[in-house]
Amino acid sequence: xxxxxxxxxxxxxxxxxxxxxxxxxxxxxxVMMVLIAAAFVLAMIPLFSLVFEIxxxxxxxxxxxxxxxxxxxxxxxxxGASHAIMGTLIITAVATVISVPIGIMAAIYLNExxxxxxxxxxxxxxxxxxxxxxxxxGLFAYALFEIFLGPGIRLGxxxxxxxSLLMIPIVIRSAEEVLKIVPDHLREAAYALGTPKWKTITxxxxxxxFAGLVTGVxxxxxxxxxxxxxxxxxxxxxxxxxTDPFNGRMQNLAVYAYNEYRSPGVMKQASYDKAWAAALxxxxxxxxxxIAARLVYRRYKTEIR
Amino acid sequence: MASVDTTTNAGQLLAxxxxxxxxxxxxxxxxxxxxxxxxxxxLLTGVAIFLLSEGFPALTASASELPEGKxxxxxxxxxxxxxxxxxxxxxxxxxxxxxxxxLFITHVAPPRIALTLGYLxxxxxxxxxxxxxxxxIFVLGPAAVPVxxxxxxxxxxxxxxxxxxxxxxxxxxxxxxVLAVMILPIVSAxxxxxxxxxxxxxxxxxxxxxxxxxxxxxxTVLPFGRSSVIxxxxxxxGRALGETMAVTIILSVSGAVTFNLISQxxxxxxxxxxxxxxPESSGLAINALIATGLVLFAITMVTNMGxxxxxxxxxxx
Numbered sequence: 135x136x137x138x139x140x141x142x143x144x145x146x147x148x149x150x151x152x153x154x155x156x157x158x159x160x161x162x163x164x165v166m167m168v169l170i171a172a173a174f175v176l177a178m179i180p181l182f183s184l185v186f187e188i189x190x191x192x193x194x195x196x197x198x199x200x201x202x203x204x205x206x207x208x209x210x211x212x213x214g215a216s217h218a219i220m221g222t223l224i225i226t227a228v229a230t231v232i233s234v235p236i237g238i239m240a241a242i243y244l245n246e247x248x249x250x251x252x253x254x255x256x257x258x259x260x261x262x263x264x265x266x267x268x269x270x271x272g273l274f275a276y277a278l279f280e281i282f283l284g285p286g287i288r289l290g291x292x293x294x295x296x297x298s299l300l301m302i303p304i305v306i307r308s309a310e311e312v313l314k315i316v317p318d319h320l321r322e323a324a325y326a327l328g329t330p331k332w333k334t335i336t337x338x339x340x341x342x343x344f345a346g347l348v349t350g351v352x353x354x355x356x357x358x359x360x361x362x363x364x365x366x367x368x369x370x371x372x373x374x375x376x377t378d379p380f381n382g383r384m385q386n387l388a389v390y391a392y393n394e395y396r397s398p399g400v401m402k403q404a405s406y407d408k409a410w411a412a413a414l415x416x417x418x419x420x421x422x423x424x425i426a427a428r429l430v431y432r433r434y435k436t437e438i439r
Numbered sequence: 440m441a442s443v444d445t446t447t448n449a450g451q452l453l454a455x456x457x458x459x460x461x462x463x464x465x466x467x468x469x470x471x472x473x474x475x476x477x478x479x480x481x482l483l484t485g486v487a488i489f490l491l492s493e494g495f496p497a498l499t500a501s502a503s504e505l506p507e508g509k510x511x512x513x514x515x516x517x518x519x520x521x522x523x524x525x526x527x528x529x530x531x532x533x534x535x536x537x538x539x540x541x542l543f544i545t546h547v548a549p550p551r552i553a554l555t556l557g558y559l560x561x562x563x564x565x566x567x568x569x570x571x572x573x574x575x576i577f578v579l580g581p582a583a584v585p586v587x588x589x590x591x592x593x594x595x596x597x598x599x600x601x602x603x604x605x606x607x608x609x610x611x612x613x614x615x616x617v618l619a620v621m622i623l624p625i626v627s628a629x630x631x632x633x634x635x636x637x638x639x640x641x642x643x644x645x646x647x648x649x650x651x652x653x654x655x656x657x658x659t660v661l662p663f664g665r666s667s668v669i670x671x672x673x674x675x676x677g678r679a680l681g682e683t684m685a686v687t688i689i690l691s692v693s694g695a696v697t698f699n700l701i702s703q704x705x706x707x708x709x710x711x712x713x714x715x716x717x718p719e720s721s722g723l724a725i726n727a728l729i730a731t732g733l734v735l736f737a738i739t740m741v742t743n744m745g746x747x748x749x750x751x752x753x754x755x756x
Binding site: 331 | 467468474489539556560568570576577623627651652653654656680713714722728743
């Protein structure tokens with residue numbers, strides 16, 4: 135079995151040589167190439183359908199009101215999603231504030247300091263963390279706050295904690311990658327000049343890796359900004375604006391979309407329109423983050439020779 | 440001589456003076472790094488402890504106190520079945536497709552556009568799961584209704600297409616297909632990376648011997664990437680097991696334990712069950728849901744560990 139990976143088996147080679155490019159082999163080749171290309175097209179259909187449907191169904195729900203009004207006391211298709219947009223921004227921002235320092239410092243630990251058992255344990259647990267189902271992260275945040283604040287608790291910051299659990303491993307992984315490609319000769323040159331290690335890291339390594347780090351963080355934000363399940367069990371559902379993550383329930387776009395679909399008001403279609411409008415807003419945020427991340431990388435990356 | 444002495448002295452003095460600060464700065468910085476590492480370990484231990492302590496009451500409670508009046512094992516078993524069924528269905532559809540997509544990008548499509556095609560596939564991974572859910576219920580579900588009707592009529596003798604076919608499209612088949620689309624980019628990314636690393640000398644050797652492109656792929660690229668494909672498939676499976684919102688929105692659940700993929704009566708999944716019931720639950724029901732979350736965590740962790748082990752072994756070779 136392993137030999138087939140290293141070289142072609144002798145009988146394969148001789149069969150290839152002996153059998154000339156007959157009609158059968160040529161047609162098998164054509165059929166397989168067509169199948170492979172068809173599989174790719176098939177895989178792209180959902181992508182184009184998604185983009186098309188989000189645009190088609192999301193635009194009718196967009197209005198000035200959608201961005202400026204909350205949904206307090208709104209009936210019959212009135213009201214907007216400003217509270218949900220604000221909530222998404224706040225919850226994500228707090229999650230970022232928690233995750234980025236921990237994630238980047240942990241990556242620095244792994245790449246610059248780590249040795250022995252702690253390093254191995256951290257690598258292992260980061261692997262475990264990447265596999266945590268998002269709903270389980272939500273349950274953890276709930277269990278954590280319930281023990282201190284009592285049952286039924288719902289806070290914006292609980293959602294941020296849940297999202298941090300999902301975001302930290304993404305930040306670590308990407309930061310580790312970019313720190314790894316900072317060449318050692320830069321570090322050695324700094325040491326040769328008598329620069330202490332911490333200054334080498336903060337003044338040489340981090341600035342060299344800066345574009346990559348920012349890109350990684352933006353991609354990580356894009357990955358968590360649309361999370362629904364962990365927020366459904368931690369931040370609760372509310373119709374009015376709340377800008378204080380430490381006090382009371384906080385709405386967000388993903389849960390808003392889910393709720394408008396799940397419990398539509400009297401005017402069903404108006405609620406569905408809002409759900410799709412929220413989806414469109416969400417995907418716009420995700421795409422802007424992704425594109426901005428690429429632009430930042432292209433614009434600010436350090437050329438390493 | 441004297442001047443040399445003074446410089447040496449000055450150097451020593453400088454070193455002593457700044458060395459103290461240096462060591463302090465280094466100590467503070469390295470301890471911060473270690474602290475971040477330890478924080479993560481504490482956080483994960485916290486996850487385990489808090490979930491266990493909140494889930495435990497449900498494990499010891501009597502059947503009558505729990506939701507649906509069942510013992511915990513009876514409560515979680517159908518959910519675990521649904522979870523595995525949906526994820527397995529997704530992997531079954533996604534893996535061959537992902538392998539083909541990876542082959543297309545690495546070995547079939549013109550190299551000039553390969554990078555762009557890769558971005559397109561990765562875009563699928565950037566779409567939030569709530570949107571997949573809405574797409575599944577409003578677009579794919581209704582589109583699948585006539586297909587499922589046809590499956591029931593023509594292939595109804597196979598138990599998985601037994602029917603009666605759903606008229607809303609909220610079936611296990613649709614949920615599985617949506618999950619398949621969601622995990623496709625993960626599986627294909629892993630496969631792509633491995634396929635692209637197939638040694639050139641093998642590919643060129645095969646072609647020099649007169650192999651067609653497909654024969655070259657079958658004899659060199661596929662054997663080379665096999666273990667990566669397996670580990671990628673398991674990573675995708677792990678993702679599908681824990682996926683919540685798409686299933687929550689799409690699947691119409693009855694608690695039935697069945698392999699019938701096209702009917703209205705489906706087993707729920709652990710994650711979807713939590714999302715559906717958690718917001719309105721209180722007391723022991725919450726503990727029971729958290730305990731099911733632990734079961735889900737265990738299932739996904741075993742799957743992911745399996746994938747990591749395959750990758751690690753492969754890296755050693």
